[in-house]
Amino acid sequence: MIRFFNVSKFYDNLTALRNVTFSIDKGEMAFIAGPSGAGKSTLLRLVYLAEKPDAGSLTVDGIELENMKESEIPYLRRKIGVVFQDFRLLNRTVFDNVALALRIRGISEREIKPLVYETLKMVNLRHKADSFPSALSGGEQQRAVIARAIVAEPTVLLADEPTGNLDPDTAAGIIRLFKEINARGTTIVIATHNRELFRNTGKRVFTLDSGNLVSQGVG
Amino acid sequence: MFTSYPFKVALTGIWREKWINFLCILTIATGLFLITLAVLFVHNIELATRKLPEKFSITVFLEEGLSSKQIQGIIRTIKSNSAVKKVKYISKEDALKELKTSLADAEYLLEGLDENPLPATIELGLRRSSVTGAAVENLLEELKSINGVSEVQYGRKLLSAIQTIKTNSEAIGFILISALSAGIVFVCYSTVKILFYRKKDEIETLKLLGATKGFIRAPFLIEGGVIGLIGGVISVAGMLSLYYPLYQRLTVSIPLLKAVSIPLGILPYPPIAGLVIGVVGALIAIGRIKF
Incomplete structure (x- = not known):
């Protein structure tokens, strides 16, 4: 589903990623681990085309990203749901934030309502549909972002430090939610610095350090 | 929508x-x-x-002693010009009559005149499109060159305004x-x-x-x-x-x-x-x- 081949990314004199090669299969749930500044977020940003690699090739769902036309980028991004580290929730109600992912895809308002409520129920946020993000706790905001990322049933779900500021119980709840989503066939890639998150999960873990892929193993 | x-x-x-x-x-x-x-x-x-162009007119003064045939000839020549919309001939007698009407109570001013001093004139109205500087200048040249025409007067100030x-x-x-x-x-x-x-x-x-x-x-x-x-x-x-x-x-x-x-x-x-x-x-x- 996702294939990196000798991918490098530089920022001025800084190496964010160096010759990274790995692949993640369709329907897999995998972790990208490593300390802060290891290149985890950059790796995810390359997948959803917020950045372009300086060297190497990158394929998502069989599409070679290197030769992609600018006009095709939105359509690739629609195959990918992203749980941003900084949430990126808009100053609208939770309902409207989640519905946005569907409106962008041109889905009619009639269909949007049941889909959004169903997804909010799944992340246990149905009762907060009319709340604004500023009125939500960190865990609730995280779940609202997850709802927005999964509501359109993307092929791939990318999560950047999805449990960053959460207490252990809420974090465990979110990982359970990811497992449920993965069980429905969605490929999931989670970037985290928290080793507890993938311990004993039986999922593959790719560890980055200073932009290098230093190990591959099973959590 | x-x-x-x-x-x-x-x-x-x-x-x-x-x-x-x-x-x-x-x-x-x-x-x-x-x-x-x-x-x-x-x-x-x-x-x-x-x-305004409707109010713009040209007055052509005719020489003394022209026969009616000559006057008709001049009117025909003027009418044939495409810039001219209407032509009005005012004979010496009509001009005097008009003057007397306009003087009304002061008609005594004209007493003692042995002969009619007013010249016969032709008043021209122009087509709207022709009331432009160049067109009027051309027409004036043509009018002046007609035999029997002594003088041509027009509202120069009005035209330039x-x-x-x-x-x-x-x-x-x-x-x-x-x-x-x-x-x-x-x-x-x-x-x-x-x-x-x-x-x-x-x-x-x-x-x-x-x-x-x-x-x-x-x-x-x-x-x-x-x-x-x-x-x-x-x-x-x-x-x-x-x-x-x-x-x-x-x-x-x-x-x-x-x-x-x-x-x-x-x-x-x-x-x-x-x-x-x-x-x-x-x-x-x-x-x-x-x-």
């Missing part, structure tokens, strides 16, 4: 940023109001100068309309640019979620268009509220103002112009969206 997502976002955006949008609407309304005034000014000058008023008013109108239109586009551009910068993060998020350029642009274009449209409607409302109470009161004390024409047919144009200018300003402000 108005309940569709881009409209909702645009109208919510207008309401959220109501003060900046309110000021923008007022500026556009003022600009369009002044443009409409400029258009009316040019229109009225055009109307006035269109009527028509030309000057027409040329200057059109130039002033054009400059005013261009400057004000550019000003309105700039106001819309600035407003949308500010809103666009304020929503920079939101736009970035929309891009990352897979929104197309059209999806991102649509609310901004609608916002620009709606602001321009409202500005246009307010300018028309201002025009009407001035027209009825003020203009009609003024015409009582200044009757000359009755000649001013305000065609109601132009009323739909300021809102349409506002809409177009608003959308164009927004389009320029958004610029090229890069993914």
